[in-house]
Amino acid sequence: MPRLISLPLAAAAGAVLALGFAPFGLASAPVAALALIFSRVTTTVTVRGVLATGYAFGLGYAGAGVYWIYHSIADYGGGPLAGMIATAVLVALFALIPMLALLTGWWAGGAHRLRTPLLALPLAWVGIEWIRSWLATGATWLSIGYTQIDTPLAHLAPVFGVYGVSLAVAVIAGGIAAWLVRPGVRRVALALAVPVGAVAVGLALDRDWTVPVDDPLSVSILQGNIDQARKWDPDERGAILGEYLQMTRERLGDELIVWPETALPVFYQQATQWLDPLAREARAAGSSLVLGAPVARGEARYNAVAVPGDPAQFYYKRHLVPFGEYVPFRDIAGGVLDFVGTPLGDFSAGQSAAPLTAAGHELGVSICYEVTFGAEVADALPGAELLLNVSNDAWFGASTAPWQHLQMARMRALETGREMIRATNTGISAIIGPRGGIRDAGPLFESAILSGSVQPYTGMTPYARWRDWPMAALALFGTGGLWLTGGWRRSGRGN
Template sequence: MAEAVPRVLGSRWGLGVALLAGAAMPLGFAPFNQWLVPVVALAVLFAIVTVAPTRRALGASYLFGIAYVALSCYWIYISVSHYGGGVFAGVLVTMLLTLIAALYPLLACALGKYLGRGNRCRTLVLALPLAWVLIEWIRSWLFSGTTWLTVGYTQIDGPLSGIAPVFGTYGISLAVVLIAGSLAGVVLRPARTWLMVFVVTLGVSLLGGWGLDRSWTAPQGEPIRVALVQGDFAQEQKWLPQHRLATLERYRHLTERHFGADLVIWPETAVPAYYHEVSAAYLDPLAREAARYGTTILTGVPVVDPVRNIAFNAVARLGVPPAFYYKRHLVPFGEYVPFRAVFGNTLDVLGAPMGDFAAGESSTLLLVAGQRIGVSICYEITFGKAIAAALPAADLLVNVSNDAWFGDSLAPYQHLEMARMRARETQRYLLRATNTGLTSIIDARGRVREHGPLFQPVVVTGQAQPRIGATPYVIWTDYPVVAGVLFGLAGSALWPRRRADGFSR
């Protein structure tokens, strides 16, 4: 009986089991938040990769990745088909990106199986878990980078989230895959030794989540009153000239009702025109009126640099003088078209509605109501190191986004989940204003204090507590985890080989 499980998982049946395990992975992320599911699903994958012949193991890991990505990120089809190049382009791009993204689990499992060299203990306890985290980290910067579906995010409401202020999302990922690896050992051989390894790994991880969960930062001054405006404009109408006036009037109307708040925040590109086109007639008078009530307005708006003749996706602090933050991490095809020198205008059907944006160069802080605000725009909130660059100087964090691109899908919930992790890592309040939702006030522990619904115009109001100080993660970001992973993988590679290399079978 003890050998039945390894025999089944190592057979062709293992391919189907891997597919099902990958299909279960989205349940770990928002809005489902079943944080135990990824531990079990990864344990199943690691068990299959360990006992299956090499080709079958790699096939299983690729099927796992395809199911994982396809069911988690089907919203890519919505973004491309509805707001880009149509149904055919949506199907083609979604399939292509899914097949490419599924290569990352394949690469992690291939590396782990190779370094494990047929030794079950080394493969499950060391090689596979460390290879998984290494590939997750490489994925965060390779080809402009993405952290979407990083396993650590699944634990934002679980007992491992206390690791975040010290070792960040990848530290949580490491704990998850180490637990999964030891659990896989129990699945393959439920003997006392493996049970002890699992219990120790689980215990140390849970103890780390509890022991590291402390207040690394401190409140500074009194809370400020905030109002986050969610305009709710459909993406297909947002940039049409005939809708511009109605858009501006809705934002004015929603804002005027909350004059008296210290800070009012509008979403990414809430103003569907360049700053210089509407500043004199609309933005400046609105800022003067707000200032009479002690209110400062931050808004997303495209800005043109007339000297260099380039445009930025920006957040503006309205007033005299205005101040700007320029988005640094741009989304390919959403904000600029890559390879334009090669393809010219051929790929414009997938590009930004206002043409290519240029990237900003620094994490400029905006001074509002006596507080220093660290600003990010949309996708930037998914990069922990980028958000940490504004700290410890920033007292509060602000993220503006336009998630209308995602339609009615899982993506707005996943995006909010990543924003919550940034608040948890930095122990700062994070104010997130979006066009269509989910607009939220997030506290320094990553908990949503106030939020608005999807696809409704609403103003989310509340208080935000400025904080000072730096978490360990802010100081060293991902370097300790990456260094530890590389050191562990090097040790696995140098570990004396005591039996035939299972990778070649």
């Protein structure tokens, strides 16, 4: 196929893959996109051709999947020009990731027209997904397993995690790609058998891995819908605090009342004259207050979740966002990077995943981006009986990102067998069941109080015990084994 046609087609396939993520939720789109690109890569005969095809695919994938970076920087960072430059650079860098996965799989497959699409490319894809989840602080966005949260393949998640679901998607795509590469009756049977087998395994694993403990708790999630331009304005602090105090008093009597990430527009220590009386008032009504707040400890500043009391409890965010919550190389770059980062200065990372106690139960806490890391959320288990995620997705603007973020939070509930309370500043706040289903959700970009009940759970899913290590080992050793057993020869026989 002429490059003039093949490269735009590869980019279009990458964009189609992104349609599998929320809010579109086209679960078949990643299968179709990967089947097309796997078949194309399998029949490519040069490294240069694989690199070009893979990078074009990555550009379409990243461009359609994380275009919202522009809104974050243009609206709340350095303006439209900075937004365009930063988005172009980040999309260009992200595109290297699928390119590397496709090159690795192509090389390990050794031009074998069954082994390459069915085994080498799926294993390499998942191996690279796992590596990018921790390399250079980690990039977990757009892992393809999230696209199957509402399909039978989701039943794999409590056992194998999101990367197990990713592998199932990639292997199904590989079966179709094997038929596209060499059509025939046997390949048709294979293309049909692989998804049937994957779904059958998922259905066989469909069970309750955890059990309820005690009675459900009443909860109210306060979604203040505070605009970022207003949030850190010193003249607005009193009004913002007053809004949250009023919303809280409306729901006194609910067992849990939750504020979103950094809902407090000042450091926690600067608001104790309001918070301490409110906490006493809440306790007298049978309520526990849980709120997102910046916290100062000496020279260190933390993005935290607090449970006011005597003494107060704090969870400090452990996985910070570079250039959002701290700026690497700030000392070297001087004032060049001052337009990024938090208005309060660089945050420090917390160290403990220990749950917070509220309403007599243990809450496993994650803040914003942390909910995209399955193994880190599982660090709070087995002690945590509920999961709590607080976030401020106002940075994303009116884009697909708030929906994508919610989709990843749903996967964490499914992986751990825990219900999740998700409190966000501008939406989408939600109560998520232990199988990843949305039990209730609030609006987007509206002030709202989401009230309902949550059920504490106990027990450990296999994923909570094993984390990502089984899938990482399978992907890495599997890819390496294929390479050692003949992929390096690149025989070109096209079996």
